[in-house]
Amino acid sequence: MLDKLNIVKNRFDEVNDLIIQPDIISDQKRYVALTKEYKDLKDLMDKREEYVELTANLEEAQEILADGSDPDMVEMAQMQLDEAKEAIPKLEEEIRMMMIPKDPEDAKNAVMEIRAGTGGDEASIFAGDLYRMYEKYCSSKGWSTNVVDTSHGTSGGYKEIIFEVNGDDVYGILKFEAGVHRVQRVPQTETQGRVHTSAATVMVLPEAEEFDVQLDMSEVRIERTTSTGPGGQSVNTTYSAIKLHHEPTGMIVSCQDEKSSHKNLEKALKVLRSRLYEIELAKKMEADSAKRKSMVSSGDRSAKIRTYNYSQGRVTDHRINLTLYDLDNIINGDIQKILDELQLVHNTEKMQMNDDGI
Incomplete structure (x- = not known):
């Protein structure tokens, strides 16, 4: 377990150095990703410190018990040994959970x-x-x-x-x-x-961000209509509602929540990208399902x-x-x-x- 944690510590030290580099700070996308990784690794490093302390206590207690010359120390060492033996398996299980690779989409x-x-x-x-x-x-x-x-x-x-x-x-x-x-x-x-x-x-x-899905706008037909609904301020007579027709898939996305045509288009494109991204994810999951x-x-x-x-x-x-x-x-x-x-x-x-x- 400690060997695995030491490998993670090497990466933590590397990320710790990277996030203070000027070229990284100026690259917003990479800086955000590294800051997120730093936070996740920092939680694991806190558990590593706890694990190192517990294993050191275990070894110390075993040495005192092996010597056996001081009855008072032996009694304390036995208590320390029992506590460490009970805590270490629980901590190892927690660390194993934390070391499970995260799905990149989760964030x-x-x-x-x-x-x-x-x-x-x-x-x-x-x-x-x-x-x-x-x-x-x-x-x-x-x-x-x-x-x-x-x-x-x-x-x-x-x-x-x-x-x-x-x-x-x-x-x-x-x-x-x-x-x-x-x-x-x-x-x-x-x-x-x-x-x-x-x-x-x-x-x-x-x-889906723009870099997740390459959306060819020549394949998207944009239809502008007036908003419809139950009444009130959300309904207007201007052509602000947006309906997107994605020709290759036949997918249709509508948005009329905003009064601005530009904002509705922005929202609709975000939903379209996410749906197209889901199709790609589904293909990947189907491939992975052969494994599990x-x-x-x-x-x-x-x-x-x-x-x-x-x-x-x-x-x-x-x-x-x-x-x-x-x-x-x-x-x-x-x-x-x-x-x-x-x-x-x-x-x-x-x-x-x-x-x-x-």
């Missing part, structure tokens, strides 16, 4: 898309509930959300809503939310008191990942068989405990893969 911002599925008006209302759940969760993390486009349901909620999430390690945390979310409850419009099952699909895309199949990170849009049962106050994540009777708090944005469990399973799988030499 990116995200574009989230929520679409109402089966269930008619109730599905649209549920899509709205999910959007508010994520909005509150993001707010609690200090992340900002920015709506790109919406299609409102006839009885509330959304047929579709697309929004950006900006912050630290957004995609790495929210990617586990991709899939089909199902709700079981009595709809407001139900007069017989019967429980209905509805669904909504959540997509989570890593936000991750239970929690597939992001399969057709996979039912979670059920929200209102009559029982229950939320069940089907990928890891986790059931929590805390629906009110969860639907109000307290989803961290679910995400932590998903991350733990994901990291355990990756650690097993590394141990197997895959």
Whole structure:
């Protein structure tokens, strides 16, 4: 373990020297990447210091016990040895988790898309509930959300809503939310008191920068229209709404949230790049699946990942068989405990893969 940590320390020292170099500081993209790497390595170096101290205590205690000449020292050494033997395996496990290679996409911002599925008006209302759940969760993390486009349901909620999430390690945390979310409850419009099952699909895309996707604008047809919607200030008579048609894939992206045509175009291009980037990522994941199949990170849009049962106050994540009777708090944005469990399973799988030499 110490040999591996010493290799990491060499890289930490190298990064520590690089981030103070003037040419690095002037290269914003590289400076940000190195600063992020420095922060991750610094956390690992703190654990290295703790590990070095514990192993030194273990060796010292073994030497005193082997000598055995001072009964008082022997008693203290035995306590020190027992503490070190208990702490070292736990610390090694923690370090192994921290040394798992991170997905480069994890540090990116995200574009989230929520679409109402089966269930008619109730599905649209549920899509709205999910959007508010994520909005509150993001707010609690200090992340900002920015709506790109919406299609409102006839009885509330959304047929579709697309929004950006900006912050630290957004995609790495929210990617586990991709899939089909199902709700079981009595709809407001139900007069017989019967429980209905509805669904909504959540997509989570890593936000693609211009250097991630080479977008040929000659293949993009831009359509400018007037904004439409339920009324109010967001609707105007100028041609500010943008619809992009990506000819090679047939992909269509709309944005009318901003009053400026330029800003709507900027947002729409960001979503288009992210969707195209997702296609490339999907190809890579398909290739990787020959090596392993991750239970929690597939992001399969057709996979039912979670059920929200209102009559029982229950939320069940089907990928890891986790059931929590805390629906009110969860639907109000307290989803961290679910995400932590998903991350733990994901990291355990990756650690097993590394141990197997895959």
